[in-house]
Amino acid sequence: MLTSSFVLGAATAHTGINWGDILFQLFIFIVLLALLKKFAWGPLMGIMDEREKHVSNEITAAENSRLEAKKLLEEQRSLLKEARTEAQGLIENAKKQGELQREEIIVVARSEAERMKENAKLEIKQEKEKAVxxxxxxxxxxxxLIASKVIEKELNAADQDKLITDYIQEAGEER
Structure with missing residues (x-):
């Protein structure tokens, strides 16, 4: 009962503004703000600034990496295009070389055939001349031989025919 009358008594006794309590609470609040600023707000802001710098650096690094990757991609595309062009040039050059070699082989073969033909004609002519x-x-x-035989004896027409036939047969056998 004592506590309930104390609470009722405290409630009835304080009907005005208690400036001492207000000032004390205001002083404690200011001290608490100063302590929070020194021990909590300062380090927290430092951590936040540090985090902001870190994120900013990461973004910058990522952007630089992206630009470098884009640059490398363009270089690779350029090199690939250049390699394709060079390969196409090599293929074209090889085709041209093949055509030239083919034409050269055809010319050599034709000239060789013509030479062989001329040699054969010459050989045939020589053999013909030898045969003639x-x-x-x-x-x-x-x-x-016939003249000497005719001179040796005078022949009549039948003997002359027989003599010519014999000599022709003799000549045919000699061959």
Missing amino acids: TAIREQVASLSV
Whole structure:
């Protein structure tokens, strides 16, 4: 009961503004703000600034990496394009070389065939001349032989025909 009358008594006794309590609470609040600023707000702001710098650096690094990757990609595309162009040039050059070699082989083959043809014609001509010469020699020797036989004896027409036939058979056997 004592406590309930104390609370009622305290409630009835304080009907005015208590400036001492207000000043004390204001002083404690200011001290608490100063302590929070020194021990909590300062380090917290330092951490926040540090975090902000870190995030900013990470963003800058990421942007630099992106730019560098873009640059490298462009270089790779350029090199790839250059390599394709060079490969196409090599293929074209190889085709041209192949065509030139093919034409060269055809020209050489044609000239070789023409040379062989000319050699064959020359050889045929020489053999023909040899054969004609051999026939002339045989005809000449036969003519001489016939003339000598005719001179040795005078023949009538039947003997002359028989003599010519014999000599022709003789000449044919010699061959």
